[in-house]
Amino acid sequence: MTSTATPRTDPALLDSLRQDLADAPFGVDEVRARLGDLAANALGREQTLPARRAVAGARDALGVLVGCFGLGLPTAADDLARALPRTGVTGAVTLGIVEPHGAHVVATCDLRPYGDDEGRSWWVASDPTDHTRTGPLPVDHVLGIGGASSTLASWTPRTRVARALDVGTGCGVQALHLSGHADAVVATDLSRRALGYAAFNAALNQADWDLREGSFLEPVAGEAFDLVVSNPPFVITPRSAGVPLYEYRDGGAAGDAVVEALTKGVGAHLAPGGVAQLLGNWETAAGQDWRERLGEWVAASGLDAWVVQRDVQDPAEYAELWSRDGGHLPGTSEYEALVGAWLDDFAARGVEQIGFGIITLHRPTTQRAPFVDLVELTGPVASPMGPTIVAGLAARDRLAGMDDDQVLDTAWTCAADVTTETHAAPGASDPNVIVLRQGGGLARSIRLDTLDAALVSVSDGELTARQSLIAISALLDLPTGESLGAGAALVRRLAADGLLLPG
Ligand SMILES: C[S@@+](CC[C@H](N)C(=O)[O-])C[C@H]1O[C@@H](n2cnc3c(N)ncnc32)[C@H](O)[C@@H]1O
Numbered sequence: 001m002t003s004t005a006t007p008r009t010d011p012a013l014l015d016s017l018r019q020d021l022a023d024a025p026f027g028v029d030e031v032r033a034r035l036g037d038l039a040a041n042a043l044g045r046e047q048t049l050p051a052r053r054a055v056a057g058a059r060d061a062l063g064v065l066v067g068c069f070g071l072g073l074p075t076a077a078d079d080l081a082r083a084l085p086r087t088g089v090t091g092a093v094t095l096g097i098v099e100p101h102g103a104h105v106v107a108t109c110d111l112r113p114y115g116d117d118e119g120r121s122w123w124v125a126s127d128p129t130d131h132t133r134t135g136p137l138p139v140d141h142v143l144g145i146g147g148a149s150s151t152l153a154s155w156t157p158r159t160r161v162a163r164a165l166d167v168g169t170g171c172g173v174q175a176l177h178l179s180g181h182a183d184a185v186v187a188t189d190l191s192r193r194a195l196g197y198a199a200f201n202a203a204l205n206q207a208d209w210d211l212r213e214g215s216f217l218e219p220v221a222g223e224a225f226d227l228v229v230s231n232p233p234f235v236i237t238p239r240s241a242g243v244p245l246y247e248y249r250d251g252g253a254a255g256d257a258v259v260e261a262l263t264k265g266v267g268a269h270l271a272p273g274g275v276a277q278l279l280g281n282w283e284t285a286a287g288q289d290w291r292e293r294l295g296e297w298v299a300a301s302g303l304d305a306w307v308v309q310r311d312v313q314d315p316a317e318y319a320e321l322w323s324r325d326g327g328h329l330p331g332t333s334e335y336e337a338l339v340g341a342w343l344d345d346f347a348a349r350g351v352e353q354i355g356f357g358i359i360t361l362h363r364p365t366t367q368r369a370p371f372v373d374l375v376e377l378t379g380p381v382a383s384p385m386g387p388t389i390v391a392g393l394a395a396r397d398r399l400a401g402m403d404d405d406q407v408l409d410t411a412w413t414c415a416a417d418v419t420t421e422t423h424a425a426p427g428a429s430d431p432n433v434i435v436l437r438q439g440g441g442l443a444r445s446i447r448l449d450t451l452d453a454a455l456v457s458v459s460d461g462e463l464t465a466r467q468s469l470i471a472i473s474a475l476l477d478l479p480t481g482e483s484l485g486a487g488a489a490l491v492r493r494l495a496a497d498g499l500l501l502p503g
Contacts, residue, residue, distance in 0.1 A: 163271075267363065
């Protein structure tokens, strides 16, 4: 099954549509207020009934637009004409965003307001979402804003850059964010339909992107960027008969080879100081640590690497998730066949776990050995995470250029959002567990021994780490050399994630 044409980019009609949507006003906050929290929250869980009830019989512009473009409801042509007075029904049909059905129109796409944490707002068109349609998705479905899109957008550093690249742009959601802080945005996709939506969204939002058709990095051969982002088609799909390959999630390679190839290859397109950020799934075989596999990939990139594993699933959980995602219902024979194919595929490679996470790569500006940091953090983190990534890369860059003597001869200050928690066995006078907790950023919690806890407690920017450690080891009757070694390692760990700050 394949989909219909994508909307057209008629400049005059898009001017009218933009003004109509702004006048409605068809904005994120306005839509939430119109629906009410209950319906808006349900819609976030892909449950449409409360929202359908909230806009049933609506005649107001906002209610009509939500019903038509957010919920895919047949809409009276007269109501749409009033909601889009400049564009009109004829204009909307000419743009290809609705189709006439007698006295009604039906949206051919999902169109919704979208915004960032800085107060920027856009409208994003994509194929109608899963929850406004029935049956399996067409294989050339163009995804709207999903959970993975939002995760990547949250984690991306928003530092001003000259040239940014979005690999696998889809409807252009990452490119919209990049437009806010990049002088030039190049976006690639293999799917012509995705590029059709991206062109429509760029024009509707008055953004200027260089859209290129082709596979992954091929369309940018020989070019370098300051920032590369990609929410690639990272889903691991069996290459067996009867398993559909969706363009939006399958990159056409077995196992996790798409993410591996991007991780290893993106460095060729990073300018000095440049950052690449990719989302991905990776396989871990029985008896392996996920860090071994990721460690090999990032070593091959030759870049600084900071990988955060955010989630882990076993093969059955993974198979269930992606069998359902295509619109197949549990209990049907098609669904069971798909889950079986996934289980066979993972078993053939001995895969025990599938990780999901964010790979951040950085090309240093100086000649030094790359840093590699592979961490598992599955709990809640700050939102947005971009500022944490910017600070974390700067801290790791600085630490990678310091030897242990320089780390020890620096005075460190405990960050303002760090607290300690102590636990003692009932009746005990001294704590036997001390945990350092970070309030923001990665929300790290790190168990400390007595030496660590003492070092952190005196880190107020007055004494260097070496001075503190010499005094603490004398007090605790510990060998100074060992204390200095352990202290330097602890400072590196805490400073990388912003729990200790220089000065
Ligand atoms: C998960 S979607 C991401 C869309 C969007 N960037 C986002 O963040 O929501 C992956 C995108 O990669 C595209 N894609 C699939 N195979 C590709 C390939 N070989 N080269 C480039 N893009 C590809 C798909 O068409 C789809 O638009």
